[in-house]
Amino acid sequence: MIDAVAALGPAAPGTLAQVDAGTVVSVLVDGLSKAAIYVMIAAGLTLIFGLMGVLNFAHGSLTMLGAYAGGLVLVVAISSGSGALTRLAVFFAAVVAVFAALTAVGAALEVTLVRPLYDRPPLYQILLTFGLTLIFDEFARMVVEFYGLQPRSAWQEAVGTKPEFLAESNAYDVAGAPVVGLDLFEIVLGVVTVAAIWGFLTRTRYGLYIRAGSEDAEMAEALGINIRRAFTVVFGVGVGVAGAAGVLLAWDTAWGASVPLGAETLLPAFVVVIIGGLGTFRGTVLAALLVGMVDGLMTYVFNSGIVEFPGLPELTVFLTLVVMLIVRPQGLAGVEEVGGH
Amino acid sequence: MSATDDAATGAEDAPLLDIEDAQTYYGESHVLQGVSLSVDRGETVALVGRNGVGKTTTLRTALQLTPPRTGTVRVGGVDVTGDPTHEVATRGLGWIPEDRRMFEQLTVDENVRVAVTDTDAVDAKRELAYEAFPDLRELRDRKTGNLSGGQQQMVAIARGLVGDNDLLLVDEPSEGLAPQIVEAVAEALRTVAEDAAMLLVEQNFPLAMDLADRFYLMDGGKIVHEDTTEGVTSDDEMIRRYLGT
């Protein structure tokens, strides 16, 4: 995330004296694009915790794997001569493919590794997913090094496959402020993701099962709903969404596919999920907006020299978490009882 | 009646629910110490006894929410002991639990819809529920968390109605409700009893005797007496002894 700050130089102009419409637009766009990223990273985590009460520590690593997998598709299918439409098409194909693949992976993980632990105290599921993080991170490092890439830095080749009109160097003028196309793209994707998940939860029968099971899994079972299968489906989909978020990050210079991406996305995801209220999707969306805007605002504050502390955005985000937990632990939209088996 | 017949569909005249010598534990706590009972098609059976004797546990054992360590549970002649609860539920067992267990963030409409097991006829079943309980139609878009106790109880009973249930396991329906509401609830239960058998746990003894055809009396995790409800009152010596009034 510190890299994120540095890379955002062009987006935040001026000093305190120059707070004009352009600055506002700039900070707004920056904040909203960050919110979009946070919501995509955190959505899967919330779904899983809401229904199953499992805090999936491997969430960040799965996003990282999705980023590399998506990056691979992008690098292989896009050449320097590819047109903008081709690139977008490949991108969306990658998102769908990674989503499908990681959903399958998630379902397999749930059935083989998580399920045996349901009768044990919840601690063990957290431990298991933590162990998976170690395995995934190191495995990715192995593969990446084998192919000659630098594991700790972003996969530049993948970042470079995005079309010209989305490149960070190509900023559009909106109300006097430079707005990066990629930010708008991210905002659109964020909205689409939220709408898709929301629609799934509120308008489909399975979504109804999940919402009921999130509140009272036992009662849902007594009504004939196969909660165990719902667990598998939700775990799979949660992981799939995490992976899809990774594909998007592969195009973002501030993030990019790298092995540390796992840790870099896990912590903000936790922050968002907890501030929003463990297990509520609406809360996650609200919290992502809050945290995204706080991050964007603090980035501006640092970039414009008002406060000269490079870690300001990160610090504020974590402080928000701590304050929220003290003042309102159930989160912005939290319900008192969460999850269950 | 061959073994394969039994496993597949069960005999036609088998009791809807047949519990045989169930021993159920919560951890190391031996709650049911050999409970045997049965409920046939069309009848309403009451399960009475003091607090803590294991009435709720008996219902939970029937549904395999808390499966018995030993003993068998048969639904429609089919052995379901140890089966996952959702499978037992789809065999025609419905649960109207203590505390109603509403999905509070879901609306009345959603609570009813989620209980429908015949997914091809969701709307039809829902209409059935609203016809039986017209008040619910007006409340359909309200979150059940915002309803009164009596209204929630109606929703719970409606859930039992739409689930294609042959037998309803009803736990303390009148608990915490004012007398007029209790009467409305009783009326609702009579309505559903027209189409389904019922195993009713109820502390309100006169209400239980009024609704039920037969009753079992429980104490210390066992059934200690069973009889028809005809002419039984709370003044009877045995009732007084076990219900401790």
Added chain:
Amino acid sequence: MPPDEVTPADGDAAATAETPADGGGDDGGLSFDDDPWYRRYLRESSVHLVVILLFAAYPGVYAVLTHPSTPGNVEMVYLLPQVETMIVVLYFGLFAMSFDFISGYTGYLSFGHAAFFGVGAYFVVLTANGKVPLLASGTPFMISLLVAGVLAAVLALLIGSVSFRLSGVYFAMITLGVAQVLYVLFSNWGYVGENPRDGVAVGGSHLEGFDIGIPWIDQLNLTIGAFQGDTVQGLLGFLNFSTVEVSYYMLGVIVVLSYFTMQRIVHSPFGRVMIAIRENEERARAIGYDVFRYKMGAFAISGFFGAVAGALFAGYSRSVSPDGSFYFLVSGDALLAAIIGGFGTLGGALFGHLFHEFLREFLSKEGSGGGLLPYLRDVLSDSLLSTELYNGFTVGEFVETFLNGHAALYIGIVFVLFVLYVPNGIVGTARAYVGGTLAKQVPARFRRGGGDG
């Protein structure tokens, strides 16, 4: 979990709960009360003493086994962890034990435990650099270590005062959040050093090493540090210790003292309440314990020793970085160690980390004290190593790609296997096998074997 059930990991609790006086029922029915107190103390501590002796003998054993004139010394170099690595096992093992003290015994997971490690390490280094107000650069290490511990305990109380009102998950998240705040702070705060992200080293104002011993009394002090430390020559006429070995022993003293302190607490009435809180907090509260006070106390103690571990680390390495102290993966390593060793066994955490470091060194890239590849290179023939497995990919390359430097993968796999199949960890499973703590049961078994009339 029903309150009456006792898990193997707290065989202690069952034993001490049933037998208020030591030497009761779990001695297999034999009466030892007629033994003089020193005999009894020796017997009860025998397992601990053996373990300490093994650790104490290690540098010597290592030196002997890897001596050029010893047969098989080449294999030993590759297999056995270096003494430097054992030093890491000592201080990080202490950190892992302090983690187990709170998380394993009260059930409250301290995901941000790295905060205490960082406080301890940074405090020592900053004091030495003269950047801590009220403390001179020349403050004896033992003093700054103690102050760091107290500071960490205060931090623990602050965190606990707000987070112990909430359930376990929230407590874990708050501690994580606080540790991350500190991480970001120390990564960017210009006051601590030139390049805070890279960490801080003990600078020119403090050229001498850090001393462990009784402050200000020269004869009772030995300096630790890989390069600045004291060496000891001619002890008992023939023993010589290098700086690394001296550091090993002096750190060992602190670690042993810390361990015994925590162990005494865990086996005391205070410890029993901690365990009761883990098993069923509501019940403990109902019985009448002020669980909040106990949780605070336990957390403060765990924070104290976590900082001591960090201070030892800084005292030896003479530098500290945010990634190596405050980062949440540091807490993760402690969690790893505690699970593999055995949650709620205290000593198990150290052994869990020993296993981790052993594996890491064994699979480390060449030059870091061993390695599978150099070993295989020496043992297997060149032609076998260059045998092609697939598409020009040799055996040697296979080892290099998949094994060397990737201990983290295998530790992760071991960890997952432990979570699934050995949830009580090494020591926990051993305790279940012997039916109580190893300290009590092993001597009892020996006695039973030989002492029957």
